[in-house]
Amino acid sequence: MTLRNPAATRGRRTRLMILAVLAVACAALVAIALPASDLTQRHSGSGVFGFEIDPSDQGGPGQLLGTRARPSLGGSGHVPDGTTVFDDDVPAVGNLDPDLLAALREAADDAADDHVGFHVNSGWRSAAYQQQLLNEAVSQYGSMEEASRWVATPETSAHVSGDAIDLGPPESAEWLADHGDDYGLCQIYRNEPWHFELRTEAADDGCPEMYDDPTQDPRMQQ
Structure with missing residues (x-):
């Protein structure tokens, strides 16, 4: 049997504890010294237009880096x-604009009296999801120019801001096209008869003239 020196054992334990504390302190100093920009560059990706989208937002709000997202x-x-x-x-x-949603629900209640139901094909979208749709449109149509007739950028999309809805089936869009100005709900693009936005002045003045497609919309030129 080997006899142990209690004092020596305590000394070794003390040295080990000191080394462990020093290791934790060094790791903390390295984390503090690492520039925040390095972390952003390591965990971000670029979209078609070169702005960065946080990949962690693919299933979340998907805000553009450097911008403030609306609560959602x-x-x-x-x-x-x-x-x-x-x-x-x-x-x-x-996540739709509350005024838009209220107008849609009022219209939906009245449409139900005509046995027409409003189904949502698309409403609010995260910026990351909008970018994904744009990328897919570029692949489908072969160019950014053609894709822009159907899908806006995350920076300009009324879906990302919560100000647009795409309705189905076709009879619901047709019903709202006929009655929408009573609720301030208007079709905006001739090539997208399912796409509606709130125009509060429409109740008095009627809906504004539609654009042939989004490329004619000044908001898309930002």
């Missing part, structure tokens, strides 16, 4: 089948 329910904006304008728990609906 989270999510990307993907719409489950059967979603209506009354489904507050779906981020694509719940």
Whole structure:
């Protein structure tokens, strides 16, 4: 049997504890010294237009880096089948502008009297989801110029700001095209008869003249 020196054992334990504390302190100093820009560069990606989108936002609000996102329910904006304008728990609906949503619900109640139901094909979208749709459109149509006739950039999209909704089926869009100005709801683009936005003056003055497609919309030129 080997006899141990209690004093020597305590000394070794003390030295080990000191080394452990020093290691933790060094790690903390390295983390503090690392520039925040390095972290951003390591964890960000670039979209078609070169601005950076945080990949962690693919399933979240998806804000553009350096901008303030509106408070939201989270999510990307993907719409489950059967979603209506009354489904507050779906981020694509719940994150819409409150005035737009109120007008849509009033119109939906009246349309139901005509046996027409409003289904949401698209509403609010995260910036990351909008960028994904734009990338897919470029691949589908073969050029940014043609894709821009159908999909806006995250910076200019009324969906990202929560100010637009795409309705289905076709009879609901047709009903709202006929009655929408009573609620301040207007079609904006001739090539997108499902796309509606709030124009409060429409109740008195009627809906404004539609653009042939989004490329004619001055908001898309920002």
